[in-house]
Amino acid sequence: MVSLSKTIFKAYDIRGIIDKTLDAGVARQIGQAFGQAALAKGEKKVVIGRDGRLSGPVLAAALAEGLQAAGVDVIDLGVVATPMVYFGTHVLGAASGIMVTGSHNPPDYNGFKMVLAGEAIHGEAITALYQRIVDHDGSSAATKGAYGTHDIRAQYLERIIGDVKLARPIKIAVDCGNGVAGAFAGDLFRGMGCEVIELFCEVDGNFPNHHPDPAHPENLQDLIRCLQETDAELGIAFDGDGDRLGVVTKDGQIIYPDRQMMLFAADVLSRHPGEQILYDVKCTRHLAPWISKHGGVPLMYKTGHSLVKAKLRETGAPLGGEMSGHIFFKDRWYGFDDGLYSGARLLEILTREADPSKLLNSLPQSDSTPELHLHLSEGENVIVMDKLRSDAKFPGNVQIITIDGLRVEYEDGFGLARSSNTTPVIVMRFEAETPAALARIQGQFKSVIQAAKPDAELPF
Secondary structure: OOOOOHHHEOOOOEEEEEOOOEOHHHHHHHHHHHHHHHHHOOOOEEEEEEOOOOOHHHHHHHHHHHHHHOOOEEEEEEEOOHHHHHHHHHHOOOOEEEEEOOOOOOOOEEEEEEEEOOEEOOOHHHHHHHHHHHHOOOOOOOOOOOEEEOOOHHHHHHHHHHHOOOOOOEEEEEEOOOOHHHHOHHHHHHHOOEEEEEEOOOOOOOOOOOOOOOOOHHHHHHHHHHHHHOOOOEEEEEOOOOOOEEEEOOOOOEOOHHHHHHHHHHHHHOOOOOOEEEEEOOOOOOHHHHHHHOOOEEEEEOOOHHHHHHHHHHHOOOEEEOOOOOEEEOOOOOOOEOHHHHHHHHHHHHOOOOOHHHHHHOOOOOEEOOOEEEEOOOOHHHHHHHHHHHHOOOOOOOEEEOOOOEEEEEOOEEEEEEEOOOOOEEEEEEEEOOHHHHHHHHHHHHHHHHHHOOOOOOOO
C-alpha cells in the first residue's frame, strides 16, 4: 500500500511511479476526491478512460470505485486517446472527465489528466484535491454512483471524418510509438481517404520500439527512414496518449509545432480575421509576425496544456498551440488539445498542394535548439529562476519577457529559461539568425546562470 504523497500533484495533472508513489489505493482516493469536487459543482456524471499502459486497468478500476463511492455515476470509455475523454465531456452529457495516462513518461509512470465541469484543472485546483483527500473522514456517499461502459470510437472518428475534407488522396506514414493513438490513427486517416503505412501502431505499454514522444528527434528516426524507403509523402507521429502531434517531411525535416502553428494560424485566420492566436513562450520568434501578416493578433502565454486551455476560454481565441505539440482548435472543434484532430487538419491544408513537403519547408525558420534541460535538486529550479529574474543583466538592445520564466528577445534571436512545472529542471531554448548569433546568446545565458549557480552543469 503506497501512502499518499503530495509530490504527485503536479501543475497540470497528477503523475506518479507505479508502486512507489501511485497505486490502486491512491487512485481510489483521487477518484473519491474528484467525485466530491464534481458534485460540489452540480456534476453527477464523470467520463473516464485509460491509455495503453500496463498499470491502466488496475488504476482505472480503482478510480471508478472512488468516483462511485463519492456518489457519482461513471461512464467508462475503456482504452482511448486522451482527447477522446475530452470529446466525451462534450457529447455525453457529462462535463467532467479523467484520463488515466502517463503520456510520454517511461513505462513505470502513470497519472491522471482531469477536466472538472468543463475546465482543465491545474495549479490550486489540483492541490485542492490533495487537501480534500487529507481532510476526508473515510465515509462514502449514502447512495453509490452507477457504473457503465460506452464505446465512443465510432462517434469520435465520424465527427472528425465529417469535419475535415482532403483535397486529394495522399499516402502517409504514421508512427504511434506503441502508444494508444495506434488503436485509432490508421482507421481515422483511412476513413478520410489516405493510404496509411502504420509504424508501431500496436498498443504496447512496454514501448518496445522507441519512446512515444515526437518532441525528441531520436523518436522520429524510424519515420524519417520510412519516408526515404517508401512512396509516402508525409510522416506524422503521436505521443503516448494521442494529444500531441509530430510532423516529418519527405526529405526528413522535422516540422516542429511552432511552425505547424503557422499553417494552422493562416488557415484559421482566413475564417476568423482579426482574432487572437495563442502560443507559448517556447515558440519561434517568427510566429508573431506571421500571425500579424495573416490578419491575426499574436498572444504569447505560459507553457502548460491546462494553462493554455484556460487562456483560450478567457480570450475566445479560435486557435492555440504549444511548442511541445499540444494544438488547440476552437475553430470547428471544441478547444481541447487533440493530436489526431490536428493531424487531420494538417492533411486538409497539405492536400491542397502538389508538394506538401515544399510548403512545410518554406515556412520561416532559424537556427534553433531543441529543449535543453538543466537538472537541479527538488525545489532548486524555483530558487535559481527567482535569482535570474531579479539579478540577470543582458547587454545590448534586448526586450525581456517574464510571462513564464525569462525570455530575452534580441534583434537576431531569442533565449529562454523557464522553470519546469513538473520536474526540478530549468528548461532552455535558443533561436537565432546565424550559428554565431546562437552561440553568442547561449554564452550570455551561460554567464547569468553560472552567476546564479556557479556549479551548474549546463547542457550547452
